[in-house]
Amino acid sequence: MIKTSLSQLSEVLSARLVGQDCNIEAVTTDTRQVPEMALFVALVGDRFDAHDFAQQALDNGACALLVERELDIALPQLIVANSKLALGKLGAWVHQVCATPTIAITGSCGKTTVKEMVASILSSKGQVLFTSGNFNNDIGVPLTLLRSTEQDDYAVIELGANHIGEIAYTTELVQPDVALVNNVAAAHLEGFGSIDGVKRAKGEIYQGLKAASTAMVNLESNGGELWQSVLADKTVKTFSALNASADFHAKNVQLDSAGQASFDMVTPVGEVNVSLNIVGQHNVSNALAASALAIEMGATLNEIQFGLSHLPKVKGRVDVQKLTDNITLIDDSYNASVPAMKAAVDLLASFSDSRWLILGNMAELGDESLALHQQVGEHAAPFNFEFVLTYGADAKVISDVCHGKHFESHQEMISFIEQVLEQQQNRSHVLLVKGANSAGMSKIAAALKENYS
Secondary structure, three states: OOOHHHHHHHHHHHEEEEOOOEOOOEOOOOOOOOOOOEEEEEEEEOOOOOHHHHHHHOOOOOOOOOOOOOOOOOEEEEEEEHHHHHHHHHHHHHHHHHOOOOOEEEEOOOOOHHHHHHHHHOOOOOOOOOOOOOOOOOHHHHHHOOOOOOOOEEEEEEEEOOOOOOOHHHHHHOOOOOEEOOHHHOOOHHHHOEEEEEEEEHHHHHHOOOOOOOOEEEEEOOOOHHHHHHHHHOEEEEEOOOOOOOOOOEEEEEEEOOOOEEHHHOOOOEEEEEEEEEEEHHHHHHHHHHHHHHHHOOOOOHHHHHHOOOOOOOOOEEEEEEEEEEEEEEEEOOOOOOOHHHHHHHHHOOOOOEEEEEEEEOOOOHHHHHHHHHHHHHHHHHOOOOOEEEOOOOHHEEEHHOOOOOOOOOHHHHHHHHHHHHHOOOOOOOEEEEHHHHHHOOHHHHHHHHHOO
């Protein structure tokens, strides 16, 4: 973060300053992690009020507070009407002061992978600010922007949402130069209401682009007519893993024995052979999207080739680990959507060992949940996986369709897996674990890592 002062922030926020002015070098919403010279922002939610923890913030080193009401605490305070909106305004102001060329990324799935790919490519060109972990909502985006410094050469900001209007809000804070909707699929339907709701919500990212700025669009998965008006004054560039008419497309795609793709990437500035160090053919599309964004920021084909082949691993996202000589774990337990589930199924199908499809519920699918889980089951059934295990009420339909086995607890599932692996030590096994965060499938992956690695 840039160095500033409480009085300067009071002007930015039109806030009332109580107490003495002081220097501010960090902003935090977490009393457990208070950097030096930090302003603590007391957020208010449906189930919490961080004003109750302001004393703890003081005890842990905060030098000032941003609050919605004056507190009887011996710290300077900025008084605002809404601390969450003030946090957003602070993040936007810091980022705008730094004037960093910025990419914004959203999509129903793959957006974190694309973000990591872009950051990997651009890191060979300069210093990159990029979203950490899942800091992609109306709280996480401002906190990411607050990390901006004048030394940043590029910013790559991931935007997530589970309701209409959230991406419009965060895009307004980010003010991107280039924006991408990686794809559109049935995800967070409880908040969006329908697939058209998803399309409208994701398309909000393009509203934050200035006229003539570049909008990256997936030819295979987009908002169609719903986006026509918002894209009318933008420079639209397209990508596709399958359609050769796209500005960025792939040809000669091959998967190696580990499930990692290599292909020739065709771009407006030439062709380059790319080898990915992460598994899954679906990552060809992610790589095309990332490369298109990076080229808009001036990346060369050599930098793209290097960045995509040296992508750091992201915890819980298609992380392939050889636990023993005959047990391979594919940990994709971080999250799940219908297209991501189907991509995981296709990935597992590329292996020739004893294949385990271990799935938990997908979340926030509303009234369509059971039907969408059924889709995943019908997609998986023709592959005749040796084991299909599920956890979570709606995921049961997947194991039913695939003649698999459903479990009521994580521990029962873990015990079953361990028992079979003990009985079949002479066979090679590939176990793929995936599900929504709320399904807790990371517990399965963690148990396997602990017991076999």
